[in-house]
Amino acid sequence: MTPSRELTLRALLTGLVLGALLTPANLYAGLKIGWSFNMSIIALLVGYTLWQSLSGAFGLPRWAIHESNITQTSASSAASIISGGLVAPIPAYTLLTGEQLPLPALVAWVFSVSFLGVWVAWYLRRGLVVDDGLRFPEGMATLETLQQIYGHGREALQRLRVLAGAAMLAALAKGLDILLALPRWAPTPALERLTFNLEPSLLLVGFGGIIGLRVGLSLVLGAALAWGLLAPWVIDQGWVTLAADARGPQFAVLIEWLLWPGVSLMVCATLTSLAIRLARLQRVRPASGGAPAAMGWPWLGLLGLGLAGTLVVLLQVMLFGISPLLALLSIPLAVLLAMVAARVVGATGIPPIGAVGQVSQLSFGVLAPGQVPINLMAANTAGGAAGQCADLLNDFKVGHAIGASPSRQLLAQCLGIAVGSLVGALAYRALIPDPQAMLITAEWPAPAVATWRAVAEALTLGLDALAPEIRWAMLAGGLAGLLLGALEALLPLRGLRWLPSSAALGLAFIIPASISLTMAFGAGLAWLFAARWRSLAERFVIVAAAGLVAGESMTGVAAALWQLLR
Template identity: 75%
Template sequence: MSRAPRELTARALVTGLLLGAVLTPSNIYSGLKIGWSFNMSIIALLVGFAFWQGLARSWRGADWTMQESNINQTTASSAASIISGGLVAPIPAYTLITGAQLDTLPLTAWVFSVSFLGIWIAWYLRPSLIVQAQLRFPEGMATLATMQQIYSHGAEAIRRLAVLGAAAVIAAVTKLIDSLVWSLPRWAPTVQLERFTFSLEPSLLLVGFGGIIGLRVGLSLLLGAVLAWGLLAPWLVEQGLVRLPAETAGPVFAQLIEWLLWPGVSLMVCATLTSLGLRLIATRREAARHRSAWQRPAPWPALGLLLAASLVVALQIALFDIHPGMALLSIPLALLLAMVAARVVGATGIPPIGAIGQLSQLSFGVIAPGQVAINLMSANTAGGAAGQCTDLLNDFKVGHAIGAAPARQVVAQCLGILVGSLIGVLVYQLLIPDPQAMLITPEWPAPAVATWKAVAETLTAGLGSISPDIRWAMLAGALVGIVLGALEALLPVRRMRWLPSSAALGLAFIIPASISLMMTFGAVLAWLFAARWGGLAERFVIVAAAGLVAGESMAGVGISLWQLLR
């Protein structure tokens, strides 16, 4: 009788926790820069395999099993995805509106609690969505394919890791030179274009993200930047709708973003909600075949769910002075919206966390109008729970395929979010010690923060508090978003390449044009490489791009720490 392979070992957990602690700052940094993050499962998979399998061959130690790899990537990805707990969206938005900032331990407890709730929701959704319905979960399948490939061809993992490491070193050195030695040039064709944020930033992180997002999204960012900053911004200044100080030199992002973010936010919110609704309708037949998306609670997991819900409710009351009834109401809403997000991710691979957050904001805006804390932090419960729920379901998909024990993955996920919460909060407070002065600026555009803040302000003060010209812009953005969202949900995949990405188009209104330009450059560069060397691109482009993102972001965090110590 053969022994079961090693799975929840100390080395697998420690490796995942260490990698999660290293990779979490990357997502915090990029989330505050451009509002997007990167799934760290494949990076953790490659690093863990290369280290332990190399050690086993050199010293004839125990092999690094596929099940241990799965625990490692589950732990690391849960830590790195902690940003769905609110650190780059509702939590800074709450500070910008109210001026209130939580200390390290209370903020860590809050971020952990909403993520902890998501883990137990995923546990009860697993039997229906993965075992019975067998939804695809494309992100999990990509991790599984990489795992199977490196275990079949071990040398491939070493090659990919070498490319990842080289890209990370190049990006980190470039960032260190730019920040500590001399400032690399920011080139703009004319002074007027530079004024409207059209310049080339020496950021390899942006180039890397461009390689990850692909040509369609990259060109959509370029289109949005031209529309917002190339056409609309000069027209606003010419018409006197936005007044600029005569002595202002350089980019005028801060003055223009107060107007431009409204149509951009309206476009993104309406597009994501429309697409979400239509995708759910499209999956109704599958839902009918599996009527219950919820497993009958077993005693111990039910206790975990009850503990998580109680912790979230208690912290809402204690930290944000939210009425107990409203805090309790956030739990069933979080359960419902996490189930919605899980089904969408399972079918499409697209995590609708932004849409879930805005939908929960709208729900609380109707139930408790005019209350900022409820609108942001109770809605944060749904967004955070949905983010960790979908992350664990992707991990469950991998585990189910290789015969892993789901309970052991839950243990790994819980430890991962514990480390991720602490590291994430410390990095956020290190990078942004003064959110009111630092966020929604050219240095830290924080588009997700701007979105949550704008929705909260609109629902609190009402549309009457917004000038008529902005209301017309919001209506135009909403209509474009509805059309694009509907087309994204209904068009076949082969025709999607001709359709602008609604998320990228709206995002380009909220970030400086310089960021959009560099991400477009990265997308075009990756596309050209793939067109010339398709096989190499499939193996190395995403890995190299991830290295650029991780290298610059970790160097940026290190520079902030160095400056703080000085």
């Protein structure tokens, strides 16, 4: 497989088309449960199977391994566009200000933030991927899949069949739910009001298979604490009042109270864990460390960073009325936090994007107290750039392992985020035409939006604006988060199996109990399958789970587009 057949038209177009199809799936999942899925492996399997079949049928050149890398790079960069703010600060900005960006401005903003992340990743590539040789576990999983399908061609076809079958099953189930409004069974009306009802969603089952048993059980524990114990107690105390004739899940009423301890737990846990991990990484960093060295062509990196930074600053001033000085300050903060996120992802595989966003919000809360646009959108620059940077360094890890050209990957990434920005903005508008009425509801819990909004409110309005009982709940959640975050960073992997996941525990306070229970059910199914058929599980569980996620989410997006056209 010669490196010269790498950035071919077919490889690039295949990745961009797959990225355009998969971007709405990540957006849908992000607004539903606050988590997204890396689309590299799906893109690899589809691209390889498609072009190997066409090559055999029409005598075309064989699909080279470097072409597969370009396809997964462009597709994953497009699908990771949601880190640009579409499922967190942008909707939170609309909820707090009532303003919604026009479509061209939304596309330009998401692109600019992600574009900055691309160039930070380019700058960090040599230092983190080549010199320090960080593992980047997500990139290694993609590399392993790439090597398997080129070593055993039939493996790709078998995995693709499982992926397609799971996607069609989830699409059919979602279609039936849309057409027939499948019932949400609950044991009793009282439990239904507390959101303990059946959620017929294979997407949630699929995400459960991806997150694993520890996170799934943590969601059950969090749902029991939040919706089973705390919510009834809050109602009994009169801190939340339900209508006498209230029927069905009362998520919108209860979440206004429960989100505060949940957000406090997640924020304190992620910041504590991040600080400890960084301190430990600094101690074990190779002696050759220091500032990461720029990758080749230093003038290109400086030019790209300068162009991206200028674009972000101009858009902050023009779209949100942020002062030029504060807009300029967001650029070095974005670069610094992206470097932090990249090093943590490279060493642990855990993207601290939530923590990065909250650090940026806290930073601008100090620099410009009481200003919502600055707190959300200047902070969005740091969070978005860090998310895109961390994702794309996984692609660079794969490329480095197979001897791919970094500059060609860079071009594929830039084109990918251009396509992802346009498709993501269109899909967001189709799914959520009225954010203030639709978000932070039982249908669209949008936990990341709730978190960004809560932090912005706390920083701009002050904690004194909250009821005393909410402040006590926040203190309890924060203390629990500090403890769990420290234990997660300090315990060995074997010990983590017995520790609840702080992210899942806090998330369970912000999403309906039905979602937590369904995801836990999927995690349990995957664990049972792996316990019985370990080798099959290693090959097919994640692929099947990804198919369930993609099938339901794309059907949901298609239904929203159809409704919009009507």
